[in-house]
Amino acid sequence: MRLLDxxxxxxxxxxxxxxxxxxxxxxxxxFAIRTGFFKTQVLHEDGRxxxxxxxxxxxxxxxxxxxxxxxTCDAVALEDSEICEIPFDRLEALSRELPTLQRHLHKIMSRxxxxxHGIMMLLGxxxxxxxxxxxxxxxxxxxxARGYSPNAFHLRMTRQEIGSYLGLKLETVSRTLSQFQExxxxxxxxxxxxxxxxxxxxxxxxxx
Amino acid sequence: MRLLDxxxxxxxxxxxxxxxxxxxxxxxxxFAIRTGFFKTQVLHEDGRxxxxxxxxxxxxxxxxxxxxxxxTCDAVALEDSEICEIPFDRLEALSRELPTLQRHLHKIMSRxxxxxHGIMMLLGxxxxxxxxxxxxxxxxxxxxARGYSPNAFHLRMTRQEIGSYLGLKLETVSRTLSQFQExxxxxxxxxxxxxxxxxxxxxxxxxx
DNA sequence: AAATGCGTTTGATATAGGTCAAAAACCGTG
DNA sequence: CACGGTTTTTGACCTATATCAAACGCATTT
Numbered sequence: 466m467r468l469l470d471x472x473x474x475x476x477x478x479x480x481x482x483x484x485x486x487x488x489x490x491x492x493x494x495x496f497a498i499r500t501g502f503f504k505t506q507v508l509h510e511d512g513r514x515x516x517x518x519x520x521x522x523x524x525x526x527x528x529x530x531x532x533x534x535x536x537t538c539d540a541v542a543l544e545d546s547e548i549c550e551i552p553f554d555r556l557e558a559l560s561r562e563l564p565t566l567q568r569h570l571h572k573i574m575s576r577x578x579x580x581x582h583g584i585m586m587l588l589g590x591x592x593x594x595x596x597x598x599x600x601x602x603x604x605x606x607x608x609x610a611r612g613y614s615p616n617a618f619h620l621r622m623t624r625q626e627i628g629s630y631l632g633l634k635l636e637t638v639s640r641t642l643s644q645f646q647e648x649x650x651x652x653x654x655x656x657x658x659x660x661x662x663x664x665x666x667x668x669x670x671x672x673x
Numbered sequence: 674m675r676l677l678d679x680x681x682x683x684x685x686x687x688x689x690x691x692x693x694x695x696x697x698x699x700x701x702x703x704f705a706i707r708t709g710f711f712k713t714q715v716l717h718e719d720g721r722x723x724x725x726x727x728x729x730x731x732x733x734x735x736x737x738x739x740x741x742x743x744x745t746c747d748a749v750a751l752e753d754s755e756i757c758e759i760p761f762d763r764l765e766a767l768s769r770e771l772p773t774l775q776r777h778l779h780k781i782m783s784r785x786x787x788x789x790h791g792i793m794m795l796l797g798x799x800x801x802x803x804x805x806x807x808x809x810x811x812x813x814x815x816x817x818a819r820g821y822s823p824n825a826f827h828l829r830m831t832r833q834e835i836g837s838y839l840g841l842k843l844e845t846v847s848r849t850l851s852q853f854q855e856x857x858x859x860x861x862x863x864x865x866x867x868x869x870x871x872x873x874x875x876x877x878x879x880x881x
Numbered sequence: 882a883a884a885t886g887c888g889t890t891t892g893a894t895a896t897a898g899g900t901c902a903a904a905a906a907c908c909g910t911g
Numbered sequence: 912c913a914c915g916g917t918t919t920t921t922g923a924c925c926t927a928t929a930t931c932a933a934a935c936g937c938a939t940t941t
Contacts, residue, residue, distance in 0.1 A: 572739055581789035
């Protein structure tokens with residue numbers, strides 16, 4: 466794995482709002498997030514946008530671009546961030562030498578597919594409250610895996626971006642959060658969330 | 674590419690309704706569809722199901738299983754079908770020797786990610802008519818790429834399965850198809866579809 | 882040929898979430 | 912620290928799709 470470090474020679478810094486890449490740009494590299502927070506979104510010609518994910522440190526973005534040698538979505542920094550650039554041809558070359566690295570790469574791509582299937586499930590058959598609960602629990606779990614508190618965190622994205630990701634309008638996101646607050650599941654003060662009843666929030670998911 | 678053929682020693686036949694694999698089973702192989710038609714679906718503990726895709730000859734399924742060494746969804750034959758089994762460890766070994774094969778595999782996985790993003794866009798921000806139009810146009814295009822008529826085809830899946838895939842109820846699928854028929858875009862007789870005005874059907878997508 | 886059963890169509894009605902609008906809170910900047 | 916723009920909240924109302932229900936078609940079995 467430290468050989469992978471050799472690959473990631475290039476580090477780059479981004480300010481909030483900067484684009485890491487844009488749809489259509491030629492593909493050369495994957496990117497590992499070192500610090501900060503990104504969103505990826507696809508844009509429909511008619512202007513509609515769909516947020517396809519929120520990425521945090523340790524996660525890899527750009528996998529979509531391999532298929533057509535061009536990025537197929539935009540990646541935007543949601544806060545000041547640092548990334549490591551991983552030239553893909555060198556990654557492929559190295560993974561021919563190192564079966565462990567090869568397997569690792571395949572797992573990362575596969576995990577992305579599984580994640581997407583989860584979101585399809587969410588978008589295709591869950592109600593607004595369930596979607597929000599899944600979203601918050603997922604954030605909580607990923608932050609906790611990075612050493613942050615699972616219970617209290619700062620949302621780096623707008624209601625509108627959350628809504629786009631979850632297939633809801635921003636007003637619905639706002640209302641549902643307020644509703645969770647009234648139920649005593651959590652407290653929200655704009656971007657600050659504190660989960661107060663994790664179990665009950667969990668039980669929300671799948672409870673028709 | 675004919676070296677890949679060497680890998681796919683095992684061919685297997687399936688009857689309609691047979692499971693190619695089930696969620697949770699240990700992962701050993703990918704599968705290339707040779708003839709026939711499959712669906713993949715993820716099941717939520719509470720019984721809800723989400724169809725994540727419909728696969729036809731030439732397409733590869735099982736990529737989701739790499740991440741956790743177990744299949745994460747079910748694959749079910751929608752008609753009598755034949756598949757080629759591709760033992761994954763041998764595929765990885767061979768792709769270490771053959772950069773072309775390696776690249777090919779990566780593209781296939783990446784294409785699956787891009788496809789999933791398209792579905793997220795569909796589920797997250799399109800209306801019922803648009804979803805149906807996208808679905809039919811996509812089927813048409815893939816069938817046409819395989820030498821079948823792009824205009825007339827047989828639906829191998831139920832309204833319920835289409836609905837699950839598109840995040841709609843079966844009644845909505847049925848009604849929307851009837852509506853397309855009344856508009857003269859196509860004719861539907863249960864499972865037989867004939868697209869009569871491809872252009873207008875296309876113009877449906879993205880037309881708010 | 883009748884009976885059984887799944888899948889489909891269509892109608893009537895209900896509702897979750899969308900839309901429109903306005904006020905309030907927040908944030909970056911001069 | 913005041914200002915202007917953005918984001919969030921909340922309210923009132925509306926609509927697309929879900930839900931419930933019944934009839935129908937088609938295929939398979941007896």
